Amino acid sequence: MSDLNEVQPVQPVSRWSDAFKKMATSQVLTSILAIVVALVLGAILIAAADGDVQRSWGYLFSRPGDFFSALGGSVGSAYSALFQGAVFNISSSYTVGQFFAPLTKTIAYSVPLIFAGLALGMGFRAGLFNIGAQGQIILGATLCGYLGFTLNLPAGIHLVICLLGAFIGGALWGFIPGILKAKTGANEVIVTIMLNSIAIFLLGWLLTLQAFRSPGSNMPVSPRMAPTAQFPHFFGTTIDLGFVLAILAAILVWWIMERSTLGFRIRAVGENPDAARTAGMNVSMSYVWVMIIAGGLAGLAATSQLLSSPAQQLNIDIASTFGFDAITVALLGRSKPLGTVLAGLLFGGLRAGGYLMQSSTGTPIDIILVLQSVIVLLIAAPPLVRAIFRLPDPERERKAEARAHARAAKKEVAAS
Amino acid sequence: MSLMNTQPDLDHELEHEVLRPRSWKMPVALTIFTLVALAGFCLTVDSGVESKVAIVTGNSLIGTINLVLPSFSALLVFTVAMAALAGISWWATATRTVKIGGVRIGSWVGILFGTFFVSAFLLWAVAGRGVALQFTSLLSGALFLSIPLIFGAMAGTVCERVGVINVSIEGQLLAGAFLAAVLGAITQNPWIGLLAAPIAGALIGLLLALFAVRYWVDHIIVGVVLNVLVGGLTSYLFSTVLTRNPDVFAMSVKLPIWKIPILSEIPVLGPVLFAQSVLVYIMYLAVIILQIMLFKSKWGLRLRSCGEHPRAADTVGIKVNRTRVVNTILGGAIAGLGGAYFTLANGLAFGKHMSGGRGYIALAAMILGGWKPKGALVAALLFGFADNLQNSLGVVGVEVPSQFMLMAPYLVTIFAVAGLVGRVHPPAMEGKPYKG
Numbered sequence: 001m002s003d004l005n006e007v008q009p010v011q012p013v014s015r016w017s018d019a020f021k022k023m024a025t026s027q028v029l030t031s032i033l034a035i036v037v038a039l040v041l042g043a044i045l046i047a048a049a050d051g052d053v054q055r056s057w058g059y060l061f062s063r064p065g066d067f068f069s070a071l072g073g074s075v076g077s078a079y080s081a082l083f084q085g086a087v088f089n090i091s092s093s094y095t096v097g098q099f100f101a102p103l104t105k106t107i108a109y110s111v112p113l114i115f116a117g118l119a120l121g122m123g124f125r126a127g128l129f130n131i132g133a134q135g136q137i138i139l140g141a142t143l144c145g146y147l148g149f150t151l152n153l154p155a156g157i158h159l160v161i162c163l164l165g166a167f168i169g170g171a172l173w174g175f176i177p178g179i180l181k182a183k184t185g186a187n188e189v190i191v192t193i194m195l196n197s198i199a200i201f202l203l204g205w206l207l208t209l210q211a212f213r214s215p216g217s218n219m220p221v222s223p224r225m226a227p228t229a230q231f232p233h234f235f236g237t238t239i240d241l242g243f244v245l246a247i248l249a250a251i252l253v254w255w256i257m258e259r260s261t262l263g264f265r266i267r268a269v270g271e272n273p274d275a276a277r278t279a280g281m282n283v284s285m286s287y288v289w290v291m292i293i294a295g296g297l298a299g300l301a302a303t304s305q306l307l308s309s310p311a312q313q314l315n316i317d318i319a320s321t322f323g324f325d326a327i328t329v330a331l332l333g334r335s336k337p338l339g340t341v342l343a344g345l346l347f348g349g350l351r352a353g354g355y356l357m358q359s360s361t362g363t364p365i366d367i368i369l370v371l372q373s374v375i376v377l378l379i380a381a382p383p384l385v386r387a388i389f390r391l392p393d394p395e396r397e398r399k400a401e402a403r404a405h406a407r408a409a410k411k412e413v414a415a416s
Numbered sequence: 417m418s419l420m421n422t423q424p425d426l427d428h429e430l431e432h433e434v435l436r437p438r439s440w441k442m443p444v445a446l447t448i449f450t451l452v453a454l455a456g457f458c459l460t461v462d463s464g465v466e467s468k469v470a471i472v473t474g475n476s477l478i479g480t481i482n483l484v485l486p487s488f489s490a491l492l493v494f495t496v497a498m499a500a501l502a503g504i505s506w507w508a509t510a511t512r513t514v515k516i517g518g519v520r521i522g523s524w525v526g527i528l529f530g531t532f533f534v535s536a537f538l539l540w541a542v543a544g545r546g547v548a549l550q551f552t553s554l555l556s557g558a559l560f561l562s563i564p565l566i567f568g569a570m571a572g573t574v575c576e577r578v579g580v581i582n583v584s585i586e587g588q589l590l591a592g593a594f595l596a597a598v599l600g601a602i603t604q605n606p607w608i609g610l611l612a613a614p615i616a617g618a619l620i621g622l623l624l625a626l627f628a629v630r631y632w633v634d635h636i637i638v639g640v641v642l643n644v645l646v647g648g649l650t651s652y653l654f655s656t657v658l659t660r661n662p663d664v665f666a667m668s669v670k671l672p673i674w675k676i677p678i679l680s681e682i683p684v685l686g687p688v689l690f691a692q693s694v695l696v697y698i699m700y701l702a703v704i705i706l707q708i709m710l711f712k713s714k715w716g717l718r719l720r721s722c723g724e725h726p727r728a729a730d731t732v733g734i735k736v737n738r739t740r741v742v743n744t745i746l747g748g749a750i751a752g753l754g755g756a757y758f759t760l761a762n763g764l765a766f767g768k769h770m771s772g773g774r775g776y777i778a779l780a781a782m783i784l785g786g787w788k789p790k791g792a793l794v795a796a797l798l799f800g801f802a803d804n805l806q807n808s809l810g811v812v813g814v815e816v817p818s819q820f821m822l823m824a825p826y827l828v829t830i831f832a833v834a835g836l837v838g839r840v841h842p843p844a845m846e847g848k849p850y851k852g
Contacts, residue, residue: 045649049656129636186834187842189583189636190783193776194826205819327640364655366768369648373641380638381631 031332033385034378038371043075045370046363050074078363085356086349102352104237108308110348112137114246115301116326117344118253119170119294121335125257126290127270132177132192133298134323135199136170140299142203143169145306145314146212148225158228159307163245166303167296173199174295175288182284188291196323204316214313222314231307242304246344249297250337256293257337266290298323328376347372436512442522443509446502446529453495453533457540461487467539468548474680474687487543494536501529534801538809547812554808555801556688559696562800563761564589564771566699567754568778569785569792570706571617575624575747576787577710578740579723581847583639584624585751586775587646591616592755594650597766598658598665600759606669609760610695610753617752618745620646625744629737632849643775651768658766670763671695671756693761695753702750707789719743723843726850736850751775780829787842799825 123130144166207220231240257263333339575582595616600609785791
């Protein structure tokens with residue numbers, strides 16, 4: 001009888017410790033801790049580049065107070081500017097609109113990141129490493145822009161046509177690596193990297209043509225977008241239809257991936273292409289479809305650049321670095337729609353806050369890149385985060401438990 | 417009994433000659449390109465127009481050769497030569513001939529055809545121009561521009577052969593360029609900068625190995641993110657530390673250009689190959705050493721076994737993960753050395769994101785070169801040549817849309833990986849963590 005009791009798993013000491021253990025091993029905690037580590041590293045960089053901190057470091061031991069106040073001052077002011085630029089502005093709280101103006105800016109910055117992040121996330125889940133969002137955005141912008149400044153249409157229809165153009169442009173650029181992967185097995189990483197560069201040169205060439213050149217300008221920029229092809233704005237803020245479309249796109253992607261047959265196929269192919277093929281699925285066509293949809297979504301990311309504010313022009317920097325930033329967004333969001341939206345908002349906020357931080361405290365916005373990359377690296381390597389914070393390893397605990405079971409079972413066998 | 421009966425049958429069947437499958441891609445492609453040359457170059461030049469080419473031989477006895485060729489006749493000669501090569505390709509495919517005199521037909525026909533096609537293009541582009549095409553500087557400039565690509569491709573080859581996909585070549589180049597410039601400027605000594613460059617690259621290689629080998633993070637993810645990290649970090653330090661102390665860091669140092677005494681007197685080849693920056697000579701050494709060591713030495717065999725079949729390597733006592741870590745760091749160091757090109761070899765101070773995507777092109781060169789140092793060298797030179805082509809033609813005043821010329825190597829790479837040039841095989845187990 002006593003042996004039988006030993007077979008029972010180790011009793012949890014209390015519900016609280018069980019809950020704590022679950023929390024300590026959860027993905028959410030890993031994500032939060034990764035952000036903490038990134039902010040600490042960022043603080044070190046800010047402090048190291050600050051003149052006051054450097055000076056007070058010289059006499060650290062005679063007057064340590066100076067050093068720590070300089071340290072706190074430089075890091076504190078930079079991060080508070082970052083926060084105020086991204087979430088809300090504490091100092092100018094005259095109206096609700098002004099108070100939340102930074103938040104609306106964050107949302108505006110997050111729109112292209114969400115679109116492109118959703119696109120890349122879909123690819124990742126199909127086992128495709130699509131680095132081509134940059135090129136897909138450029139092609140989407142090219143077509144969207146061309147339709148925007150040449151056509152003369154009533155307001156609503158023009159906008160829809162431009163959106164379609166952005167989708168088709170991106171989808172076309174996504175189709176190429178998709179079909180090459182499907183038909184020839186060409187490595188999509190290389191093809192998409194190449195297509196990114198080709199897209200830049202293609203747009204550069206188009207901008208030298210008369211059809212794409214702003215009349216009377218020597219600069220390689222296009223004519224201005226027609227006012228009929230603009231997103232309607234909400235409540236006089238910078239939030240516009242683009243954000244709503246991004247959210248709708250996230251919901252649509254969720255539905256495709258989780259509820260539709262196509263999504264099931266895509267996930268199956270991503271998990272194990274050989275098994276999917278054996279089960280009778282058309283792996284090649286799945287690749288093509290994923291790349292078409294993902295390319296189209298990435299193309300839509302261009303719309304926030306062209307259709308959000310009035311009279312935008314197509315230029316060579318139209319895609320900024322959204323395509324590459326979106327890789328980190330998709331990774332941080334673990335390729336899931338909800339995660340991607342949240343990650344897009346976080347990185348959009350970092351960008352919005354980064355500009356305020358740069359202008360008000362002189363901390364270069366480049367530090368945002370460091371924060372982003374550290375966050376993504378750490379989230380990709382949970383064991384490293386656990387090692388930094390000395391958290392329990394769920395894998396090891398499970399193994400230890402299994403060993404205890406086995407030992408108990410062996411004892412039981414020996415006893416009988 | 418049954419065994420006795422089947423034996424003669426088997427022997428009989430084995431007597432049949434096994435025919436290799438024929439692929440008509442090559443002759444078809446060559447024929448198309450010959451037609452392009454005929455219609456696009458030969459038939460579009462005006463009669464009586466001349467193409468001028470200046471060849472600086474670098475030899476004091478011969479001096480500079482100024483060629484003035486009648487454009488149409490010269491183009492016709494090249495086109496006929498291309499047609500002949502296409503014919504050879506048709507014949508070789510039809511008769512299943514693979515080698516003539518021990519050399520693969522596919523390789524030399526392809527290389528000769530490419531050379532003729534590019535030559536025809538150049539003669540066509542400069543036809544009727546008053547200014548001569550500077551042939552020697554076209555080649556020497558191409559070699560110089562391909563330095564970072566070659567170092568990057570070597571780094572990629574070492575890493576991928578050992579089983580670690582190195583997308584962070586871009587970051588390693590940038591880190592090398594940064595540290596080389598900073599230490600070079602502080603000490604005012606380019607040689608100390610040259611020593612620092614591989615250290616910076618190796619540090620990024622170490623990070624790549626840590627995440628890819630120790631924590632099993634997807635190699636491409638680590639690579640991409642490390643590129644972002646290095647880009648952000650160097651830009652941040654540039655905007656803060658470097659720009660605030662311009663009296664120290666705006667000063668740049670430059671690696672000397674060495675003329676190798678006798679070799680630089682060889683006509684044409686001398687000024688192209690042997691009157692270059694020191695970094696070019698280091699590059700020659702790196703390519704030769706890697707080509708030999710990877711395929712002929714114990715180190716190379718062990719390295720490749722970790723990329724092809726890590727379990728087998730483990731079984732014979734090779735420490736797979738240690739080998740991977742060490743050689744990923746080595747690869748990072750090679751790429752970092754290539755980063756010295758941007759600052760030390762050009763004599764420039766550091767600038768934000770100055771590697772400008774060359775790391776990704778190096779990655780493409782490595783794949784195009786079939787994961788071999790020799791092949792990667794040729795591919796990287798091709799990219800460098802295309803890069804320099806627009807400089808040289810710009811001097812002559814040719815108005816070929818430069819964007820299309822810049823696009824060409826990328827298009828070639830896509831065609832290559834899509835299988836037109838022939839399948840290239842990556843190491844079997846690259847990018848797969850070994851959890852032995």
